[in-house]
Amino acid sequence: MTQPRLKHFGWGREGEGLTPAEEAFVLGRIEQRFGPQASGEVKPPRLEDIKLEPPRLDPPASLPFCSTALYDRAAHTYGKSFPDYVRGLVGEYHSAPDVVAYPRTEEEVAAVLDWAGGAQASVTPFGGGSSVVGGVEPRRDAVRHKAAVTIDLRELGRVLEVDKTSRAARIEAGAFGPALEAQLKPHGLTLRHFPQSFECSTLGGWIATRSGGHFATLYTHIDDLVESLRVITPKGVIETRRLPGSGAGPSPDRLLIGSEGILGIITQAWMRLQDRPRFRAGGAMQFADFFTAAKALRAISQAGLYPANCRILDPHEAFNTGAADGSVAIMVLAFESGDHPVEPWMARASECCADHGGKPDRTDTADAHREGAAGAWRNAFIRMPYARERTIERGIINDTFETAITWERFESFHDKVKAATERAIVEASGRAGQVTCRCTHVYPDGPAPYFTFHAAGRHGELSAQWQTIKSASLDAVIANGGTVTHHHAVGRDHRRWYDRQRPPLFAAALKAAKATMDPQALLNPGVLIDS
Amino acid sequence: MTQPRLKHFGWGREGEGLTPAEEAFVLGRIEQRFGPQASGEVKPPRLEDIKLEPPRLDPPASLPFCSTALYDRAAHTYGKSFPDYVRGLVGEYHSAPDVVAYPRTEEEVAAVLDWAGGAQASVTPFGGGSSVVGGVEPRRDAVRHKAAVTIDLRELGRVLEVDKTSRAARIEAGAFGPALEAQLKPHGLTLRHFPQSFECSTLGGWIATRSGGHFATLYTHIDDLVESLRVITPKGVIETRRLPGSGAGPSPDRLLIGSEGILGIITQAWMRLQDRPRFRAGGAMQFADFFTAAKALRAISQAGLYPANCRILDPHEAFNTGAADGSVAIMVLAFESGDHPVEPWMARASECCADHGGKPDRTDTADAHREGAAGAWRNAFIRMPYARERTIERGIINDTFETAITWERFESFHDKVKAATERAIVEASGRAGQVTCRCTHVYPDGPAPYFTFHAAGRHGELSAQWQTIKSASLDAVIANGGTVTHHHAVGRDHRRWYDRQRPPLFAAALKAAKATMDPQALLNPGVLIDS
DSSP states (O other): OOSOOBOSSSSSBTTOOOOHHHHHHHHHHHHHHHOSOOSOOOOOOOGGGOOOOOOSSOOOTTOTTEEOOHHHHHHTSOOSSHHHHHHHHTTOOTTOOSEEEOOSSHHHHHHHHHHHHHHTEEEEEESSOOOSSSOSSOOOOTTTOSEEEEEEOTTOOOEEEEETTTTEEEEETTOBHHHHHHHHGGGTEEOOOOOTTGGGOBHHHHHHHTOBOSOSSSSOBGGGGEEEEEEEETTEEEEOOOOSOOOSSSOHHHHHTTOTTSSOEEEEEEEEOEEOOOEEEEEEEEESSHHHHHHHHHHHHHTTOOOSEEEEEOHHHHHHTTSSOSSSEEEEEEEEESSSOOHHHHHHHHHHHHTTTOEEOTTOOSSTTTSHHHHHHHHHHHHHHHHHHHHGGGTEEEEEEEOOOOGGGHHHHHHHHHHHHHHHHHHHHSSOOEEEEEEEEEETTEEEEEEEEEEEOOTTSHHHHHHHHHHHHHHHHHHTTOOSOSSSOOTTTTHHHHHHHSOHHHHHHHHHHHHHHOTTOOBSTTSSSOO | OOSOOBOSSSSSBTTOOOOHHHHHHHHHHHHHHHOSOOSOOOOOOOGGGOOOOOOSSOOOTTOTTEEOOHHHHHHTSOOSSHHHHHHHHTTOOTTOOSEEEOOSSHHHHHHHHHHHHHHTEEEEEESSOOOSSSOSSOOOOTTTOSEEEEEEOTTOOOEEEEETTTTEEEEETTOBHHHHHHHHGGGTEEOOOOOTTGGGOBHHHHHHHTOBOSOSSSSOBGGGGEEEEEEEETTEEEEOOOOSOOOSSSOHHHHHTTOTTSSOEEEEEEEEOEEOOOEEEEEEEEESSHHHHHHHHHHHHHTTOOOSEEEEEOHHHHHHTTSSOSSSEEEEEEEEESSSOOHHHHHHHHHHHHTTTOEEOTTOOSSTTTSHHHHHHHHHHHHHHHHHHHHGGGTEEEEEEEOOOOGGGHHHHHHHHHHHHHHHHHHHHSSOOEEEEEEEEEETTEEEEEEEEEEEOOTTTHHHHHHHHHHHHHHHHHHTTOOSOSSSOOTTTTHHHHHHHSOHHHHHHHHHHHHHHOTTOOBSTTSSSOO
């Protein structure tokens, strides 16, 4: 591992961040909205200034891959949610793990679980730590747990086996996106799962959280790309059979996918791969407004064309990312194939757009998916997470939430959720903020709307202000029929609303299933369920 | 309900069966293989000659939709597996339910569950009774259950709500295929889930067993067409949220889909629908042999073209169904769309076939998917289930099993499974039989092979002979990495092999989940798990 280590605060690795030009753009947009900065900037503490409690337990000599060093404990205290940043900014690290383990084999994973069980320590599985829902912060149940251990899977990052005939590979769960793709590339294959966190998240994390990726249609979630799994639980190994399809009882994989580390630690998966694309067609389309763009989105989705990219941005979202001037909604549309030219597909999708007044974006070029509005949006999309650690220094509350809803309710759902969020911003911060929306994934029966909000907060009150806004948003999402998350997971931040969405008997079944695999309730206490 | 009632023995409804011409074809093929009939024919008893034990309990007056009549009990004793037919043929009806309930509302379903719980009766949910895996035969656990009640859902057969915008409908679980489609037709929509049992099976049965349908690619199982579910359990109702997609924890739907009636009784589902197809292209292709056809199948599947039909038949299978002369393998290929012409898709698929020497079948016509080899196969496919109640009278053992396997193992898997089945036929019957194969569904990472076998059995020994063959087949399937079932379900007949395939900790989790929903273990004892 010659690359820099992950930052203990902020997005990405040490040395990474916004370029001066990007920072100027981001802060310019903020000042344009909220005026020049009122209160002073707050800077996060340097690593060496962070004070941690002494660890409550020491790893035994038989587990030499464990650490109690300051960096390891601090860098595994939080994920990347807004309240995580708020606490990191003021140097609050009470929930730091006592020990961080970096197992290099499945046997070492099992050994840590055994040791943690004996020591009555809670166990938090950790991939890239990019959780935005409170999914990786160590938590102890005061009765059950005497300490907290985090298991970081980063040493399990290899592609172990490639089956070119079936286009599948057996991959260790700790593989980060870029390293995973680099290992597949010599075989001419690709997973093509590119969540926004691609560079800072792992295969195991994607599977544990039902990550949403590159494909806007069809293979939207990682779920469909999983061929089989290996999971280490406190009660032993679960290995599912490698199959292209099965009808043998409820799918074991589907109980483990999305289990967010509460049932066991995913160590390997056989993943379904794609040929590297050789043919592409696409571009950006302009629409009069967001709902008109959504009508075209629905038409394309229901036509059975399955574009790789098919995302719509409302006019404000398009403006904020530099994809348009704020007067039009944008659709980013792309077909790709490793097998055949895709012009007939693109031609029909363009007709669907034209039926709703969609016009090709004039800034597009031949290599349209990289340039013009589409390219601007794509670039902004990847760089976006770096902005928040900067804007929070100025007291800006910037967060997102994503959901899904069937088409017949989409417009009223959008309006109610947006209005509730806008009202809550005024309530929390005393002034108007901004709520924008895009649709990141789309299904024949409905889209996955993704809301972004900005509010001018006040240092010292950021957590409470954020909670007011977040609560109002998710109350509206749940009351109006949406899901608490489309692809960011539940963690602990979404529990209150997840509990309203999930059938109570399913919660009971999940608790019962957990008790068979993790009878001491070591794993991720408070995530998804209380055990 | 003006249509005739289901037969108490055999496939379909009273009055249905092979035409004289079909019977002559089927028996001709049998005599061609096994010579003229040796032993005498055995005819099944007439309904009035079937002797049942008196019912062990009487339904209360508050449940007037319950019956203890001879027809109701006899017609709900078995599904349609080969050992079911063997026992029906000789009038063995020991496992007949004591009471058959035909609830007309969810409240009545719940009332039957309550009553059965109080009476300590096992409960078997029943859709169309087309199970070929011992999934609907009432079973009592001698310790737990004093009687057996079957709940037939046929009175819950309505389409309750249609959402044209999202292309979805809320449908009661007891809807049979044709009635379901007839109710959708005025809305221009279709579920397009056409399992071989389409006319004799129900939506709830499809969901409970992860049925495989019309689509050879992409939406192969019913799983993907389920938007949300309502399930009545002994502990109350589970209703999942209607969503186009979600990432909120492990999917509740996926625990219920494939649960084969052990967790609760599916009463309603919101189903994802399709526009009725307006554009079609397709036909049959000839290949030198089965494995060459499979190479083309893999190419099409991995090209991302998603044909609605894409099935290959080995030369014997093609011969037996009248699709070819026995010298060539056949691919049945069809694209369909409600939105756009599909010629570019078909053109690329044809190239994939040509790359492997595939030639268009010359008997094809313009309306190719209905005529020629493709049409012959389609017709034989739908009529096939009617043949077995006739051939068993002659002591012919005729059964099928289906599985799935990744591509890199497909050829050796096929050969080993086929050889093991052929050897077992000789062992069981003293003479050679026939084992043929087709692939019914296909995924980028592997096909779903579907084996059919014929053997000349002897009356009085049919069950044991069948068990010998079935055991050898499934031993080979499991030992060589396949799944015990791709879309026929597990029931009780597949339990021995399912238990080897399924991770033990998943079995424990499933038992624990069942205990939360069905703590008295009333529902379908012995199916999927022992509780």
